[in-house]
Amino acid sequence: MHPLRGIGLKVASVLIFIVMSSLIKVTADRVPAGEAVFFRSFFAMPVILVWLVWRRELRVGLRPVNPMGHVWRGLVGTLAMGLGFAGLAYLPLPEVTALGYAAPLLTVIFAAMFLGEEVRAFRISAVALGLAGVLIVLSPRLTVLSGGIGHREAFGAMLVLGGAVFAGLAQVFIRKLVTTEATAAIVFYFSLTATLLSFVTLPFGWVRPTPAEAALLIGAGVLGGIAQILLTSSYRHADASLVAPFEYASMLFALAIGYAVFGETPTLVMLGGASLVVAAGILIIWRERRLGLERARQRRVVTPQG
Template structure:
């Protein structure tokens, strides 16, 4: 336990970050039918920089804390993260918010496996079991689309893009683990948001729209929700160890479910209800191997 150990505050911040992330996803989903993907990514990233820069300035990490000796590593992390954002927003446009969020839960499982290849970590039965459970859940989620006489091409594309987004997020998380050894969390978050903003801006020649007031409000809201969510997440890990707040990672899925039910009037499918415990169980199993390995060392 450290002098800043405040588990109650950390748990509250983690739950708050889940609510804020859900708010971001609701804004993205609400505009996805009318606003080009790159434009959504630009607004989400540009307006996320505002609370992030203020937060770093308050902590006296701006601009001095942005100095780095590992620009290539930041470029790789930011690139993977930006591509993951494009993929996840494209998936949300084609799927229910809860379905897209559930598929994103595969990223910790994929990260555990990627660490075996890129960080020379051991391949354990926990990681293999987590992967098996997670993908069993995805198969159950997708099966109704495959078994129908007229498969919904948009939804199938959404599932495929969601899986791609989870994989890209896993690679981004691998880079974050590497960068955390020498770089500040603020610098990592700043360069990710900046790269995503630039990536979105590069799509301008392919056509953006001029949003009306309501659409603009949602686009700005997506950025502010995303920025404040990241700050809340960062502070949560500052006030408690990751293992203490890990169980509350899964509470965050409650908010997208409520968004589908209460905002978008979408009922939960039977396949989602069966897939939910499998995917979350797989993520929990992949994370559980850290405990035994740590005691063994």
């Protein structure tokens, strides 16, 4: 285990994912979200395949044990990606990032509903705190009748929040897949499934991208593949509970890129709501770490007696 290396890889993956989203946002006014999903997924696959060959995991990565599990994970994951990309056309990058933080909070709820995981008062309270933060971020977008905020922004907020719902569901499918599937297989087959599903949106009007747009979209796909590899590698070098909180560094990167590239200035309401969501996420991660350490101690006590 190399904790500092794991943290460094996690932060690098977060930064690259935000840059990828920025490239998608530049093209979002003209390129449909379904087409962006195609570029993001298709051009990530060569990167992932090279990585699998380098790690000598190509055979494992192309051999699914639960094919339908990959299909369902790909379906909800693609919906999450598409809705998130669509929302980038309507909302500032930091706001899209903040609303996306609802996904891990919703995963707690979905895991209790579909996987039978026990959720105690602490996690319920943390989820409630986080969802309150989401509502604060959303509040200016939902008061369309009070003046100043248009239906366009409210629609964008609903798209991003819908994406967070599907992203939370995708995490539930991943939790089931990891019991039978190698990480390499989960990464590869998601990109493949998302690429194929993106063609469903062809009748809704894909466009011929300009050379500049094509370069940005291809770049987003390549960066997405690199970021996925860095993210996966970070968990090889450090415990998940250690590196997971660094996901929230994405807000700092989103704020910086949003201001420097898109001229987006965050509001105090958005920052306040985002702070609550981040705090809730960190509390859940901290609690999971404590419970994990407690279970490990219990196993060490029971094993010698067995």
